[in-house]
Amino acid sequence: FTANKKRCKELLRGMISRDLTPQWGAQVRTETVDDPELLQLMRDSNCFNVYVGFESINPRTLKLFQKKQDLAKIERSIERFHAHKIRIHGMFVVGSDEDDVETLEATAKFARKHDIDSIQFMILTPIPGSPDWDTLYDKGDKYVINKNWSFYDGHHCVHQPRRMSPYELQMGTIRAMQKFYSWGGIFQKLAKGDLYYTVIRFWGKRMLREWWKDDENHAYVDWLRGQLYGEGGALGNPVRTIGVPALLLQEKIGQLLQRFLGELGVTVVPLAEAAMENASAAVENATAAARQTLDCLVTPIVKRAEQGREDFYAKLASVTEGLQAQWERLPRVAFPVVDGQGPVFEPFAQIGLLVTRNLDAIRTAYKSAGVAEGLWETA
Structure with a gap:
């Protein structure tokens, strides 16, 4: 929304001058906060929330993704949006070749610590036609573990990450989301009198519970677990x-x-x-x-x-x-x-x-x- 800052400012000034300022939200980049005038115009035009692609808090992953932001810029954007009473939906991608189980846990803690209002963790998913698919997966340099396209939704692990198993990535993502959308996270908002995001976090907790109730999702997680643990107990005593x-x-x-x-x-x-x-x-x-x-x-x-x-x-x-x-x-x-x-x-x-x-x-x-x-x- 703010990629063309000049055009964006003209639009926001027009909204303000015409008193067309309903609550609104948009997807923006972290560097939006580096323009104080733009940030104030967003607040004055009644911007309620922004959807920010933080991508990762792992410096190695940000470098791999060729992102221009770092952890300090992410923290600064959170602070400045909140200072202008603008809520944040943080969007993270997990499961890069540089991520591990600790990355997932750290990201959930980061989101709670900085009180990001709502989040989504999307599992890295290679999509046919994308540059990664054409240059890596389709040629076999990396490989997918499942070609059931119904699982290519960002909520199911369908590729082999380098630093953890697909099962660990799947379960780690779910647990990280559960840690954020927990009773503790819900009461964190309730204690601040923020009823809107109290409900949002409660709804997130409920959606995770519903995801687990789905037989197909449950079967997929069981299949991933079987891929990892399948031969582990077959030999009886530990091998030496x-x-x-x-x-x-x-x-x-x-x-x-x-x-x-x-x-x-x-x-x-x-x-x-x-x-x-x-x-x-x-x-x-x-x-x-x-x-x-x-x-x-x-x-x-x-x-x-x-x-x-x-x-x-x-x-x-x-x-x-x-x-x-x-x-x-x-x-x-x-x-x-x-x-x-x-x-x-x-x-x-x-x-x-x-x-x-x-x-x-x-x-x-x-x-x-x-x-x-x-x-x-x-x-």
């Missing part, structure tokens, strides 16, 4: 020694897996197919020594190989098939590999759940391993 194809450990994704398992206290045994001509003596000896101690075998599933890398991944698939035959009685856990994509958390979590049921410990191990391998700067 895991066999991994030696060929996979030559790749960055395999090295990250080895580091990750090491962080969890698991011994990784490189396995070479008996018939491999280039299997080193050390690898063959490790394989022989591990026969009585291995708890399970990681079996890479190559979902996509980049151009020029087809031969390597064909060889990896062949070696994996040979190892499965060689270790046919050993329990297996699948590990999807999408060449060129980089790591995503869920496959690591699925293996980690064979070791411990503590997702926080698994997440910490994943972050620490990524830092150690130089894949990201900070945990």
Whole structure:
């Protein structure tokens, strides 16, 4: 609404001069508050509320989204809108490659702390025809987990985030909304005598309850949970020694897996197919020594190989098939590999759940391993 400030000011002056000032609202940017004259005209023309795309409080996500705002600008916009008695509906996008579970919790706390009047958390959703879909998802550099278009509404996780599982993103978003639209949030407004937003927050709480009552929504969340926890209890006792194809450990994704398992206290045994001509003596000896101690075998599933890398991944698939035959009685856990994509958390979590049921410990191990391998700067 305020993108063309000159035109916007003319419109607001015209409304004021003609006494056409019903309560109104509009979608605006955070930098609107940097123009005092515009802000005062909005107040004088009876602006009641604004819908502001804050997007994220995570600096890394804002940089990824190429946003010109930072946390200080977001806080300043909230303060100045409220100082002019203009209410705020804050709009956040969650689930970027830089977001994690802590981001969701922190965003809900931020919204309550700064008394944003109402909020919406929309899960990042790749839409066919959008730049992200055309440049990433459609080419397979990243992948969606569901192509039921009825779930592409911003309220269902349909893609693989990097730093948490789809189930954690789904549940974390719901819990963050519940924390905001809670009895505490409702009474926060009631204590200030703000009956309008007391009702809005109560209505938000009710809508969340209705969302959960929907059988399709409930089934979708159960499906996401099954994707994460499906194999976690299948092996019985926690695993302590895991066999991994030696060929996979030559790749960055395999090295990250080895580091990750090491962080969890698991011994990784490189396995070479008996018939491999280039299997080193050390690898063959490790394989022989591990026969009585291995708890399970990681079996890479190559979902996509980049151009020029087809031969390597064909060889990896062949070696994996040979190892499965060689270790046919050993329990297996699948590990999807999408060449060129980089790591995503869920496959690591699925293996980690064979070791411990503590997702926080698994997440910490994943972050620490990524830092150690130089894949990201900070945990």
